Amino acid sequence: xxxxxxxxxxxxxxxxxxxxxxxxxxxxxxxxxxxxxxxxxxxxxxxxxxxxxxxxxxxxxxxxxxxxxxxxxxxxxxxxxxxxxxxxxxxxxxxxxxxxxxxxxxxxxxxxxxxxxxxxxxxxxxxxxxxxxxxxxxxxxxxxxxxxxxxxxxxxxxxxxxxxxxxxxxxxxxxxxxxxxxxxxxxxxxxxxxxxxxxxxxxxxxxxxxxxxxxxxxxxxxxxxxxxxxxxxxxxxxxxxxxxxxxx
Amino acid sequence: xxxxxxxxxxxxxxxxxxxxxxxxxxxxxxxxxxxxxxxxxxxxxxxxxxxxxxxxxxxxxxxxxxxxxxxxxxxxxxxxxxxxxxxxxxxxxxxxxxxxxxxxxxxxxxxxxxxxxxxxxxxxxxxxxxxxxxxxxxxxxxxxxxxxxxxxxxxxxxxxxxxxxxxxxxxxxxxxxxxxxxxxxxxxxxxxxxxxxxxxxxxxxxxxxxxxxxxxxxxxxxxxxxxxxxxxxxxxxxxxxxxxxxxx
Numbered sequence: 342x343x344x345x346x347x348x349x350x351x352x353x354x355x356x357x358x359x360x361x362x363x364x365x366x367x368x369x370x371x372x373x374x375x376x377x378x379x380x381x382x383x384x385x386x387x388x389x390x391x392x393x394x395x396x397x398x399x400x401x402x403x404x405x406x407x408x409x410x411x412x413x414x415x416x417x418x419x420x421x422x423x424x425x426x427x428x429x430x431x432x433x434x435x436x437x438x439x440x441x442x443x444x445x446x447x448x449x450x451x452x453x454x455x456x457x458x459x460x461x462x463x464x465x466x467x468x469x470x471x472x473x474x475x476x477x478x479x480x481x482x483x484x485x486x487x488x489x490x491x492x493x494x495x496x497x498x499x500x501x502x503x504x505x506x507x508x509x510x511x512x513x514x515x516x517x518x519x520x521x522x523x524x525x526x527x528x529x530x531x532x533x534x535x536x537x538x539x540x541x542x543x544x545x546x547x548x549x550x551x552x553x554x555x556x557x558x559x560x561x562x563x564x565x566x567x568x569x570x571x572x573x574x575x576x577x578x579x580x581x582x583x584x585x586x587x588x589x
Numbered sequence: 590x591x592x593x594x595x596x597x598x599x600x601x602x603x604x605x606x607x608x609x610x611x612x613x614x615x616x617x618x619x620x621x622x623x624x625x626x627x628x629x630x631x632x633x634x635x636x637x638x639x640x641x642x643x644x645x646x647x648x649x650x651x652x653x654x655x656x657x658x659x660x661x662x663x664x665x666x667x668x669x670x671x672x673x674x675x676x677x678x679x680x681x682x683x684x685x686x687x688x689x690x691x692x693x694x695x696x697x698x699x700x701x702x703x704x705x706x707x708x709x710x711x712x713x714x715x716x717x718x719x720x721x722x723x724x725x726x727x728x729x730x731x732x733x734x735x736x737x738x739x740x741x742x743x744x745x746x747x748x749x750x751x752x753x754x755x756x757x758x759x760x761x762x763x764x765x766x767x768x769x770x771x772x773x774x775x776x777x778x779x780x781x782x783x784x785x786x787x788x789x790x791x792x793x794x795x796x797x798x799x800x801x802x803x804x805x806x807x808x809x810x811x812x813x814x815x816x817x818x819x820x821x822x823x824x825x826x827x828x829x830x831x832x833x834x835x836x837x
Contacts (some may be wrong), residue, residue, distance in 0.1 A: 357813050358731050358739055372738070381736040382731075382734055399734035400734025403700075429700060430703075548823070
């Protein structure tokens, strides 16, 4: 399966704004001019079922219905939370979408549920035409994220970080023994002993996202780093042993 | 007068009338900007940084499209005599002219209620700074992942000693008869900027525009090369080395 994905990436061509993609149906990242599909962003051209589209290599996050995203609570207004979602637009999380129990606004304190600067994993409920975004917590994946570190990557490279059926992120999780939550908006939450190493690996995936054979390289990179760490640990243990022997 | 073009038909710096100065174009040179570009016409050097799309104060926002804001700035050390760093009448005019030249190619309607900020710095000036600025900005916008119909290329033409010449430089700017900066969209064959000081006949202007379009096509190629180079130069072999994935 992995090989198939790699092959597919190999066929993709780098296109720039104004490059022609030929006749067809215009998909994401393209526009149509006199019947010819033209790229409007820097990205990799692809085609599926006759629809020509471009996978962007850069750009900001544009919220879409159904996306699972990581957000940071920025404000609490009368009956909703304002969430920063790493996008030009901020999102609103209303009371009914966040909490299942009854809340008396005159008595209860909303910070009990989500406080300012809390990190949450939420789902985009809807996006209106004038870009007011609503979130929901009513999904089994949605929860508050405690502790850990948060890193930022280019939102368009998130699919590569996840890999086909989660192959890339699962591999990093397994190797580094960390909890990783990836938001579609380019924020990634990592918790665990080796969280720094996992973050480094993810940033590498981001930097080389348009290259083939990446999963194997990342595996190699993680293996070498982990073996280095183990060696250091062993040496430390060895030192302690010697000390004890000398004491005797 | 009369000594700007010698008896062999060559200009002061040894160029033929339809020859351009040396061009250097780069993409992604500023780390903190969302997108950046560098463009050089001989001794004229411009850097452009793009930030956004990002939130905008409520009183400035447009409900159905993004607002493009360009700020053109000449460094005090860019000219022979020190340029005061305060915004001048000239720099305000050029900011506006650049904004108008680029607005028509950007899909501003995709990001309502936001702003796209462009900061242009001229670090060395030797005629046709606004052309270099447009070229650098065009690269920077594409690098930031902002959807565009096409890149905009720009070059200046003029009349020196009765001859129509391409890419005015140095003394030709000060002593020449006519100076015409032109911005051109190669795909659509549209002119988005045309200014002129001096007097030309109808025939001469037509010839001048034709010559400028030829020049713009060369610039266009260089801009495209710069953008694709940014991604093609990355080698997977570097992944295991010292380089961090983010610094490409």
